Amino acid sequence: MERRLLPIKLDSYQPLREVVCETLRNAIVSGVLQPGERLMEIQVAEELGVSRTPVREAIRKLELEGFVVMIPRRGTYVSDLSIKDITEVFEVRTSLDVLAAGLAAERITEEELEQMERLLVEIGGYIEVNDMDKIVEADSQFHDILYRASRNERLVGIINNLREQLTRFRSLSMSYPGRLKEMFGEHTRMVESLGQRNVSLAQQFAGEHMANAEQVLLKNMLEKGSHSKQE
Secondary structure (H helix, E strand, O other): OOOOOOOOOOOOOOOHHHHHHHHHHHHHHOOOOOOOOEEOHHHHHHHHOOOHHHHHHHHHHHHHHOOEEEEOOOEEEEOOOOHHHHHHHHHHHHHHHHHHHHHHHHHOOHHHHHHHHHHHHHHHHHHHHOOHHHHHHHHHHHHHHHHHOOOOHHHHHHHHHHHHHHHHHHHHHHOOOOHHHHHHHHHHHHHHHHHOOOHHHHHHHHHHHHHHHHHHHHHHHHHHOOOOOOO
């Protein structure tokens, strides 16, 4: 079989297991490694030019993040999230995002508000030229600031773990006709509520944002037939 993973450059400041984990995660998100594809430690280690130990450690972490599943006596496979899996993640994410937005409305700094406003301008510009990579990157930064403004590190850690599980679907959601402009409006209302220190409005807009993101993602998946199993 053709090798698709490039050897890792061993000049990173990160532990090798983290570099391997990031490499495999990116390969899954970008579609280089497909849902349902088997991951064999020896093969992955050979492709990346590392030993099996960091590969094994990386796969364990990816399993916790939901990117791979380990099936007894069968091996490790790239996970193929079902509609049920996705709705369960969104149920939890929505509750946590609402909590984070409420806390942020009470605790966000003026500097953080300015950063979010600048990112809104950037996102608007990227939407105009339809630069999806830049939109996704700026959107991640936008939410990073929101979560950080909650001043609750445990909450941020849990949210980030759940975010990882849906990373590969973000472009699919955002690419749905009309979704980018809707998302921009949702972000704008959220920033306005944070600036007003309005906890209830911030929570309302965070909940609406997550509900709309889920609805559009599921609609796009069903229309494209991109899920291979329904439960």
